[in-house]
Amino acid sequence: MKPNFTLRLRVFNLNCWGIPYLSKHRADRVKRLGDFLNMESFDLALLEEVWSEQDFQYLRQKLLPTYPAAHYFRSGIIGSGLCVFSKHPIQEFTQHVFTLNGYPYMIHHCDWFCGKAVGLLVLHLSGLVLNAYVTHLHAEYNRQKDTYLAHRVAQAWELAQFIQAELMREEFLPHHLGSSSHTSKKADVVLLCGDLNLHPKDLGCRLLKEWTGLHDAYLETRDFKGSEEGCTMVPKNCYVKHQELGPFPLGIRIDYVLYKAVSGLYIFCKTFKTTTGHDPYSGPPFSDHEALMATLCVRHSPPQHNPSPTHGPAESSPLTSVLREAWAEVDQGMAQAHWWATMAGYAVGLGLLLLALLCALAAGGWIREAALLLWTPSVGLVLGAGAFYLFHVQEAKGLCRTRAELQHVLGRAREAQDLGPESQPALLLGQQERERAEEQ
């Protein structure tokens, strides 16, 4: 990138509400979305809830001239629903499927069957490496009594960890191209779009932002046009049922465009738009969610422009406090998972007892028919409770892992604080150098 050059990136994000047979006017909405994307010619269009691979293939064909590169992220039984269309070649892609994602027996909620995930694309644009993520977290069905809260916090943590880990990637063909002087490239710009199913002040959202340092396009831009308070589910949208919005009759903001850039670069959101319950031509909406459209600019950072607002040691407490909050939430989820596993264990025992009793009754010739009739539910109880037990044991293991990771980083944060606020900024920035200088 030349010294005075600005990289302009036009990004589109939409949760498409593309459930086959269930979502209204799906075919028409997908068609109109394709027309709009073709006309607007964004750099990147990131979509969620494209549950039908046929819809993806339809869009792929339709968008081919404008967006030559595309990828559909497959996972779980139904699929992650995530896909991307890019005007620029995709250098690499990968995905991470969340360890915890609801319960298989909550069939009506369906999330478990989707294999919710985060997809990553690596693009090279004007000499910069862009890591673009698209994601969709577990839905919130009842805000007052949210049984999925621990799972969503764990997902937010895994998402944050995945972004941090993948921020610097070993480039393609490292070995193939010879020598171990790998063509390693760090991501210069990170972009995360998607439906987080988290309100801006929710624990998961704060954890994600605090841990990754990502900025919220809606909050940062000076040129915003769209729905009130940037809401992405609004009552004006004809596909939104009023009871879905619950205690937020004016709408909720759960879809995001987040970004950051590395040192030496300055990224800002020039314009940010949302649709407002209609499509951009005031026609029927594309989805029950509003579409997000952001124009991001990346420039070389002049010394006075720090690429992202600096957070000195004094501000270290928001991170520790959010980590602690997340730890407590995950810990509570773990206790809940253990409780369910224990209950399921008792149910298995009860079922086995019942089966033995029925066998004895049938063998003795007593109430033979009733015994035979009860045989099926008893076997069902044993198998069902057994599966339930195994599932919750696995859930507890997954939450335990998240808790251990949070505990570890909390411990390190505390160590950093113990060294005193003055030494903090230098703590890790200078760690390598100090270690290099150390006597063995």
Added chain:
Amino acid sequence: MKPNFTLRLRVFNLNCWGIPYLSKHRADRVKRLGDFLNMESFDLALLEEVWSEQDFQYLRQKLLPTYPAAHYFRSGIIGSGLCVFSKHPIQEFTQHVFTLNGYPYMIHHCDWFCGKAVGLLVLHLSGLVLNAYVTHLHAEYNRQKDTYLAHRVAQAWELAQFIQAELMREEFLPHHLGSSSHTSKKADVVLLCGDLNLHPKDLGCRLLKEWTGLHDAYLETRDFKGSEEGCTMVPKNCYVKHQELGPFPLGIRIDYVLYKAVSGLYIFCKTFKTTTGHDPYSGPPFSDHEALMATLCVRHSPPQHNPSPTHGPAESSPLTSVLREAWAEVDQGMAQAHWWATMAGYAVGLGLLLLALLCALAAGGWIREAALLLWTPSVGLVLGAGAFYLFHVQEAKGLCRTRAELQHVLGRAREAQDLGPESQPALLLGQQERERAEEQ
């Protein structure tokens, strides 16, 4: 690290065969292993098949004075069985659970219930960043008719991708410590230990080595002591059943110590030892696998020492050919998964038909008792086949994802070859520079 300094790293790896109730003399073996590890004081001890968390906690207590840092990687229902003990502080840890890992209905094989994974530790040693991985891939139960081959290839690919992706990590507290000039550090040294359940010439092993450029300590060392051909399951071991070795009566090599270093560093394996069917004091063995002990040395690379053998363009074909082979294997696995899903779909239909017939018979009063008796197996058929169907749909999605990733990198490899062998080394090494110079 000072210019003439050598970092010496003593590493221990063992598949511990620690199945509660089933593995013989488990408590005694774990105790003796602890004593040995304490006495030898390795830098890192990486263990697999520590299935019982109690065993881990016992070892943690026992090893605390010598190995103050330890971690147990939790996943799946049973757990990954992976753990590590380190003489040096662990800076970070994370894990990746393999998407595909056998079949839940193969209960006697149990792998699915374990949640097989790869664990990562980041250590800082004498100013160097060490990424140490420990892993355990799906077991091979029948080499002639290996139903898990596609899964193991997919695991090897995910493992290789995880290593490459994590090779460069964003350091801890990136945001917390302020400014976006993240304290990013690339791993200087990569170490992978574990039971790959792959022979050295197996597709998965070649794929892993070709894609990551990892070197095999057994093949590279000049000072080897141990079992013939470095075998890690040998007939002399009293816990190894001869039928387990099948067509390899002299033993098999499936446990590995693999490593590489980045440019500017030179890593070599000074000594490599295996146990030989006994523990190191000629007592009963620690496990049914042999333990591996490697002394690795890391130095600054003089110009004539290329840290890993260079692979020029002429050698690019082994990678493309192994990628193609993996693609074909995964593709075949996908066809198989689709076939099973289709069969299961038919079985569901058949079960529903049977249920309807039984209901009609019972309602009509014909052979009432027989109808009632057949009710349970019919419901079982519908539910079982339904679960089987869903599982294989998910398997097909997972394999499809792996195939898409292999396809993408194969496409890129072909592009690189089309540009001619001369341009290849420069292709990616110089890519960023060229892009920077490009006109926008």
